[in-house]
Amino acid sequence: MDALEIMTNLHLVAPFYQAVFSADEHKVVGYEVLGRIKYEDEYKSLGPFFHDEAIPEEYRIEVDDLLLHMALDHFITLDKQPYIFMNRDANLLMIDHGESLLNLLLKYQDKGLILNKVVIELTEHNFIGDLERLNHLITYYRTYGIKIAVDNIGKESSNFDRIGLLNPDILKIDLKxxxxxxxxxxYHDVLYSISLLARKIGATLxxxxxxxLFQLQYAWKNGGRxxxxxxxxxxxxxLVCDEVMKEKLKxxxxxxxxxxxxxxxxxxxLSEQLNIKLQGLVQKYKKVDNYNELITYLSQNLGELSFRLYVCDDYGFQQSANIIKEEEKWSLKEEYYMKNWSWRPYFLENIVRMKYNKKGILSDLYSDVESGENIRTFSYPLNEKDYLFIDIPYEFLFEHDGLL
Structure with missing residues (x-):
């Protein structure tokens, strides 16, 4: 159906509800309101209608408001109101600086709508106006308890600085x-960065x-509430029963x-095994004063456990060369001597942890800057000020269950 057909058949337009489930209660906590229109005995999505900027703005606003009226009429009759997620085009919202939407919500508040159960979903990367003015509007909405979600993160390019400025309550991440x-x-690294951003700004994912099921597990593992x-x-x-998926989700x-x-x-x-192994090897080579000699000896004893070793002091300055395995042969790279690595995430935190615990620690999985592969690093205290770093290759992690 084209836009004119939709506008002349508004009596066939209806809201559909997609349930939002919580990770902590395994229950339905809210619904996203979606637009549908009945066409040839089945309901079709109005998504293309709302996303087509060639369609007059007043048409899209009218249909949006119609759907919202119908949804709110239903929600205010419920004994316990769930969250209601409503999509709004930020460009259309700013035509009247959000006044018409707010007035609509305030009218329904008089009828029983709980405003702190209202979530307005905005797509940040589609907005072409003044972001500061949009931010002022969002701040104003929040004074009424209304929550803001930024939608479609991960589907298209989103600017973290813009998201940070809007400071949304919820970040919606697309997993398609x-x-x-x-x-x-x-892609996984970007989603991980988004989860860190959410934590920093206090947003829910x-x-x-x-x-x-794979996507659900990914969402659970990566901080999805x-x-x-x-x-x-x-x-x-x-609407569905709140506990429709409770047992399954549990x-x-x-x-x-x-x-x-x-x-x-x-x-x-693995961390315990490496601590025991390194304790024995360091004791064995305790008379070796030159760190280049030490990492050369150690490399011969670690086999497939490592592809790169080096020593740093507790300020991050490298006290040895790198010894790197290339085509099954180890070679020293002197150019790394005295490079400083204190800027790397968790470096100083890990140094302090080793000072207190007097034992080595295994890093999380990360992408190596030089090889691009997923690796882990085992850090081990040699003495009060110098620390050994052993980079463990992807091949070893892949062959050992649970390390990837």
């Missing part, structure tokens, strides 16, 4: 990309487009926990 066979490590998608429940013209979460605990035990087991 996970299903593509071409999805690379860079909502993962959308969850269509498989809320989930929605076809795997959990498809959009419907009716069961799957227990599996996720067991799997993650197994991986953590594998990491701690």
């Amino acid at each position: 990309e996970l299903l593509k066979t071409t999805t690379g490590q860079a 909502l993962y959308e487009d969850v269509e498989t 809320y989930y929605q998608g076809y795997f959990l429940h498809k959009p419907s013209s009716e 069961e799957e979460t227990l599996h996720f926990i067991q799997h993650e605990k197994k991986k953590l035990f594998s990491v701690y087991d």
Whole structure:
């Protein structure tokens, strides 16, 4: 149906509701309101209508408001109001500086709508206006208890500085990309960065487009408090029972926990093994004064456990060359001597941890700057001021269950 057909058949327009589930209660906590229109005995999405900028603004605003009226009429009759997520085009919202939407919500507040249950979803990267003015509007909305979600993060390019300025309550991350066979490590790194941003600005993560168990596990593992998608429940013209997925989500979460605990035990087991191994090797070569000699000896004893070793002091200055395995042969790279690594994430924190605990620690999984592969690093205190760093290759991690 084209825009004119939709506008002349508004009686066929209806709101559909997609349930939003919580990770802490495994229950439905809210619904996203989606636009549908009945066409040839089935309901079609109005998404293309709302996203088509060639359609007059007043048409899109009118249909948006119609859907919202119908949804709110239903929500105010409920004994316990869930969160209501409503999509709004930020460019259309700013035409009247958000006044019409706020007035609509205030009218429904008089009828019983709880404003702190209202979540306005905005797509930040589509906004072409003055971001400061949008931010002022959002701040004004918040004085009424209204929450703000930034939508479609991960689907298209989003600017972290813009998101940080808007300081949303919820970040919605699209997970469709996970299903593509071409999805690379860079995508996972971006999502990880988003999760760190959310933590820094105090935002809650909502993962959308969850269509498989794998995506649900990914969302759980990566800090998702809320989930929605076809795997959990498809959009419907009716609201669903709050506990429709409670047992299923609890069961799957227990599996996720067991799997993650197994991986953590594998990491701690390797860390303990390396501490024992290094304690013996360092004692064996304790009379070696030259760190280049020490890492040369150690490299011959570590086998497949490492592809790079070096020594730094507690200020991050490298006290040895790098010794690197290339085509099964070890070679010293003197140019790394006295380079400083204190700027690297967690470097100083790990140094302090080793000083207090008097033992080595195994890093989390990360992408190596030089090789681009996922690796881990084992750090080990040689004495009160110098520390050995052993980079463990992807091949070793892959061959040992739970280390990736």
